[in-house]
Every structure is written in C-alpha cells, then in structure tokens.
Amino acid sequence: MTVDFYSFAKGIVKGVLTPFYRIQTIGIEQFPKEGGVLLCANHISNLDPPVIGITAPRPIRFMAKEELFRAPVVKTLVKSLHAFPVKRGMNDRQALRTGLEVLKQGEVLGIFPEGTRSKDGRLKKALPGVGFFALRTEAAVVPCAIVGPYRPFVPLKVVYGAPIDMAPLRARKASPEEAADYIMDHIRRLLEEHQRA
Template identity: 65%
Template sequence: MNTYTFVRSVVAGVLKPFYRIKIIGLEHFPKEGGVLLCSNHIDNLDPPVVGITANRPVYFMAKEELFSVPLLGKLVPHLNAFPVKRGMSDREALRKGLNVLKDGKVLGLFPEGTRSKDGELKKGLAGAGFFALRTDAKVVPCAIIGPYKPFRTLTVVYGKPIELDELRSSKASAEETTDHIMNAIKQLIDQHRN
C-alpha cells in the first residue's frame, strides 16, 4: 500500500463520520482518462475531502509555502501534491498540471484560488480555463456544501462532465471557459443546498 492510499484511508476514517460526508453524483466521474476536477473552496479541509470522496487518486497544486512546513512538507509530495507559486504565472506548475492531465490522471483545482470567507462562490481564475482548453481532459464540476460542523452533514456533489466543444470551436478565452465552469459549480450548489 503506498503512502497516498494509506493516508487517504486514515483521513477518510476520521473525516467521513466526523462531518457525516454525503457524496452525490459519483457515477458521473469518468473511470479513466484525464479529468480536470474543479471545486468551490470553503475550507482548508476541501482538498482532503475531495481526495477521499473522488473515486480516483487526485493530484493537487498546493501553495508553495506548505512544502516548507516541518513534517507536512515531507508528507505533501507523497499525497500527489506539487507546489505552485501564488500570485504569479508559475510555468513549472502549469507544465506539471498539463502533464497530469495528458497522462490520463485527475487534476484537482479550486478555481477561486483561495478560500471564500463567507462561503459564497467567488469569480474563478483563468487557470481552470487554461487547463480545460489546452487538453482533452473531461472537466468535472464539484460542489462542497457545508458548513464544516462536527456531526452535521457535509455534502460533496459531482456533476456531469461539462460540454466544452462549443467553447473550444469558438476559440473562447481561458477566462470565458473558467466562467462557464464556475457557472456549472454554482448550479450544483443551488440545486443541492438545503
């Protein structure tokens, strides 16, 4: 058993009962091929929650600072995370992200770039659109619907892959494509929020 699988099972054993995690729509998740998984971002626990609810290993871009935290910095690379410099165009991180998708793996992104303080969906950054347009990966929207309160249900919804053929053929910009992805996430939130 590798480190990722081991840590995933331990984290799932703690978080699933503590937050009564309810998963909806996992049948929409492609079983193979590159997947760009785009989720809203409401809490620091979002990456592990996505990691334990998706049915395939997920690779994440993680802020560079995490890699210099004692102990955590040693563990993070074994959890399929790679560093990204925030607030600037990080070519190395973009290249790694493209390679993850081209290798038929799952890249998890939080297009808002940072946590939403009030839980409301913010405008997404162009990175999600960049990855969607540069690869033929399926784009799966994901909505995490809180709150993160002990023993209160936390819902994770996976939507159907987003149709991007029209955007690709009309030479849409990365920004327009991200807006389209964010709209799909918003629809999931609106549909499943209690």
C-alpha cells in the same frame, strides 16, 4: 502513479472525517473511470482537499500553495500525496506545465478555480488558470460542489456533477477567462441545487 501511501492515508482520513462530518457523496457515478480529469471545486475550508480526496474514486493530484512546501515535514507529506506547488495568482509557468502533463498522462488534476478559500462561503470569480487547463487539453472537466458548513455531526455534501462539455469553447478558441467563468457557473448550479435540497 503509485498509490500505496495515498491509499493508506485515504483510508485513515476517511475513517475519521466521514463520521465526524457525516459526509454524503452525491453523483460519484458520473465521475470518469479513466482518462485525464480536471476536477474543479469551490473552496470553503482547509479540509476541502482531504474531503475531496476521500470521496473521489480516483487518486487526485492537487495544486497546492507553494507555502506548504517550505516546511520540510509538511513538504514531504504533501509530496507523498502527489500534490505539487503553485504560486498564488496562477502565473506560475512550471505549475501550469506540470498540470498539463498530469492531464495528458490520464490522471486527475484537482484545482480550486477561485485560487483561495471563500471566508463567507460565496463563490468568487475564477482565476483564468482553470480555463487554460480546460482549453489546452481534452481532459474531462468535472465540477464539484462542497456544500457546508463544516460542523461536527452536521451533514456535509460533496456533489460531483456530470463532465462539462467544453467542445464548443475549444472549437471557437474561447479565452481562458470565459472558460473559467463557464466552469464556475456549473459549480454554482450544483451549489444552488443542493443547498435547497
């Protein structure tokens, strides 16, 4: 994957958002340095993708709602940032195939398991698509908690957890729904731990 424009954009966005939201990155040393990674985060703001993008150590391919690809200018921008469209509800077979290919190529796939933003900050039930990716590949599954709120000059935490051991679920052929719930439990624990801190 070419990262020239991605790196350029990352530098600019990082220079703006990091001091404005006093972004603190925690646990980044646990992020796999190579190989496919399924990065799963809670979703509380439209700024979540760029915030994760500037704190993660590797380029991320995000699944983005297809509506963003309808406006020519926005479409060009999000495609330049390596995002690809997905229809709401995670029943988009082409998006699923693309996501699997991203992981099999050893890249990082960024996904918000809830499928949409939580307006009250509380975790919602995960869609089964994230479980599908976790079970159908050998990619490392990394939970990420964005601990808000997004307020100017109020510290915002981005917490990366250790990769989740999905081997037992893969071995017993767990359902995508069960795997999705398992991943969300890890995100929930990160949130609870760092909201108290």
